[in-house]
Amino acid sequence: MRIGGLLLGAAVLLGGCGAARDLKPAPGEQLPVAPRGATATPTAGQLTQPTTQQRPERSDDLIYRSEQRRTDGFDLPPSE
Structure with missing residues (x-):
């Protein structure tokens, strides 16, 4: 059984x-x-290049220096 798993893994790789x-x-x-x-x-090469809509750029707001975070009105404790 173990050899079969190894063979399957090798075939996939x-x-x-x-x-x-x-x-x-x-x-x-x-x-x-x-x-x-x-x-x-x-x-064909131009058609296979993903557009910015298909692969958007990273749009996270990274914190470069220590600063206070904005309050989040949706960050509520769980209701019981």
Whole structure:
């Protein structure tokens, strides 16, 4: 049973080691048409880059120096 788990784990790890190649459309297929207003059709690399909506920047308010935190009106003790 233990060897089976090890083999399964090795298969999962090796399955993620695929070769990274340039993406190309399937044979007989084309890239999507250019978006409205665009001057050129985006390449496969441009289409696979996540936008800021898909991967937003970190927007946490980090505290760089010691300062009092604002009071939070929703930070209430649990009701009994």
